[in-house]
Amino acid sequence: MILDSSKRPNIKYPCNWDYKVIGTNVDEMIKAIEEVVEGFEFKISSSNVSSKGKYFSLNLKVFVTSEEVRDIIFAKLEANEFVKMVL
Numbered sequence: 001m002i003l004d005s006s007k008r009p010n011i012k013y014p015c016n017w018d019y020k021v022i023g024t025n026v027d028e029m030i031k032a033i034e035e036v037v038e039g040f041e042f043k044i045s046s047s048n049v050s051s052k053g054k055y056f057s058l059n060l061k062v063f064v065t066s067e068e069v070r071d072i073i074f075a076k077l078e079a080n081e082f083v084k085m086v087l
Contacts, residue, residue, distance in 0.1 A: 020087040028082035
């Protein structure tokens with residue numbers, strides 16, 4: 001199957017958007033998330049721990065009003081020193 005990368009999904013805003021935030025320090029990751037989404041309706045839940053216990057992932061559900069807001073939240077999370085990856 002070949003996917004056409006020029007076609008973007010049609011996302012209706014406002015909507016809930018899910019992020020997976022991965023890092024090494026859960027407490028610092030939670031603080032970072034709370035700072036980034038302050039003023040938004042959001043929910044944080046635990047997800048997985050790596051097999052060696054070094055990496056942790058958290059699920060973040062945020063009510064976003066536009067693609068721009070969604071992208072800004074992603075960029076701010078990704079830029080945080082305690083966050084290794086955002087999906």
